[in-house]
Amino acid sequence: MKSIENKTLVKRFTFTVLMILIFHLLGFITIPGINGKQLAKVANNQALQLLTMFSGGGLNSFSLMSMGLSGFINAQIVVQILQNGVDPKLTLWAKSGEVGRKKLDQFTRVVALIFSFVQSIGITAGINKLANNQFVMQASLWMYLVIGMLMTAGTFLGMWIADQITVKGLGNGTSVIISYGIISRLPQDLGNVVAQNTSHGHVNWVPLVVAGVITVVLGFIIAWFNSSEHRTPIQYATREVLTGKQSYLPLKLIVPGVIPIIFASSIFSISQTFLSFANSRQQATWYQVFNQFLSMNSITGMIIYCIFIVVFTYIYSSMQFDPEKVAENFTKQEAYIPGVVPGKPTAEYFKRLLNDLALPGSLFLVVISVTPMILSTFFMPDLQIGLTGSSMLIIVGTFTDIRSQVQGLRLKADYKGFLDTSYDFD
Structure with missing residues (x-):
């Protein structure tokens, strides 16, 4: 195997x-x-x-x-x-x-x-x-x-x-x-950051070290949060427990993964594109108002960006995990959650669970995405790390998905005969 x-x-x-x-x-x-x-x-x-x-x-x-x-x-x-x-x-x-x-x-x-x-x-x-x-x-x-x-x-x-x-x-x-697009730009971006912190041949290492520490800490936090999951215990009415281990339905704390970040960033990229049409009217009141609301370098823009992330987290969570369909599958498999009645109550349980997970998940996405923006906009403008949080989250999320897929392929290979065969335990 x-x-x-x-x-x-x-x-x-x-x-x-x-x-x-x-x-x-x-x-x-x-x-x-x-x-x-x-x-x-x-x-x-x-x-x-x-x-x-x-x-x-x-x-x-x-x-x-x-x-x-x-x-x-x-x-x-x-x-x-x-x-x-x-x-x-x-x-x-x-x-x-x-x-x-x-x-x-x-x-x-x-x-x-x-x-x-x-x-x-x-x-x-x-x-x-x-x-x-x-x-x-x-x-x-x-x-x-x-x-x-x-x-x-x-x-x-x-x-x-x-x-x-x-x-x-x-x-x-x-x-x-x-992720490939982000990674392919890293050498150029790092070179730009070093050049911006170099004066008369001398490199100012303080902001570079701070940026490096922030990047490493963010990486560890993102990796840990991405691998965290909520495990719902499951029991089967007519199936014998062969291994003696409890069965669980794992659900990531961030159910939609990096999708809310990608969607929110995409909306801002489109809005900025259309604003660039009217670049010659930068002094106009309407242009300044829209630019204030649609720029990631402004407080209002960051707030709107956060709102988009939260909204997309809730929307995409309900799309990635359909409570009614899961409850229906539980009924077909004669499975149930201890203390929860099968059928509609099980679907309602998963709806509440999704909402409970979406709040901390969306807040985490907001903090990871916006913190580097705040640092680069208001405290260290020369670092230009406004997209670091979002970029790291996308990269870590992508590699986490790949790791999960690899583990699934290994499991399928290890239990190929068992998974491909129907057994009757009566």
């Missing part, structure tokens, strides 16, 4: 690396008709830095993969909110099993197509404005349409690669690609 396990893991790991390599190589296919030198001049824009995270680094060279998975993520946000009781038809699909899930997937891709096309044109126009109309060489309607189509095609290639990683590789494909 060990050889089967190792072969499966090596195969999945190799496939994941291959898909990431393909994604990376596609990032070298640049969009025609743009001036790359002008892009470098506006690279420090907050909206572009956020979008770079979702593009896996493709926006650095304004390549075919510049949009990355941004349009798809935004489409998922909209569809998942609508199917959560807002739109009756989508809600019905969400409760219709495999058939409904396929319909939702198709609808999500249609929305992603629209979002990606509009957003790609918007990003191009925004960068062109930031670069004083020097970015797009021939700023005609046809050129913008061609750029929009190419970048949208890149988004769908990225979606396909993410799907392949999820099905045949290790981890969630979307999270893996986003």
Whole structure:
């Protein structure tokens, strides 16, 4: 069994690396008709830095993969909110099993197509404005349409690669690609931080050491919290306990994982993109108001960012773990929670449990994401670690998911004969 396990893991790991390599190589296919030198001049824009995270680094060279998975993520946000009781038809699909899930997937891709096309044109126009109309060489309607189509095609290639990683590789494909984008930028980001703290050939080590300590502490806290889980005891009415051990249903303290962070960051990246259209009207009152509310460098922006994280934590928790479906499966398996009546009371128990876990989980996500922003904005602006908490959480969450999948594959290999065979203990 060990050889089967190792072969499966090596195969999945190799496939994941291959898909990431393909994604990376596609990032070298640049969009025609743009001036790359002008892009470098506006690279420090907050909206572009956020979008770079979702593009896996493709926006650095304004390549075919510049949009990355941004349009798809935004489409998922909209569809998942609508199917959560807002739109009756989508809600019905969400409760219709495999058939409904396929319909939702198709609808999500249609929305992603629209979002990606509009957003790609918007990003191009925004960068062109930031670069004083020097970015797009021939700023005609046809050129913008061609750029929009190419970048949208890149988004769908990225979606396909993410799907392949999820099905045949290790981890969630979307999270893996986003983590790759973050990790690929680390050398450049570290170099920038060191350069900003170097004066006349002398390095100011104090802020660097502080940033390093904060990063290490955050890493340990995130890893510990990510691996923590709530275990609900389960008993079976007609099944003999063969091992003598108590059965549990494990539920992570952060049920949706890194998804709320990704969704909240994506919304801010889109808002910042559209604000960049009106860059020439920075003195206007409406621009300053919107920028205040939609900037991660302002108090109000941080508060709104926190609210998004909390809301998405509650919404996505209920979508990741369906209490009614779990209660129904318990009834079919003749399983029950000690002290809880099977059926509807079990579903209500899990609903209360989800709400109990969502509060500390969302607060943890808020603290981890916002603390580095506060430090970099108000105390150590030269460190520029505003996205460190979110980035670390995404990376740790991705590797935690991969570790859990590896453990599951090992368990399946160890008990292959038992799990694949039906036994009668009567």
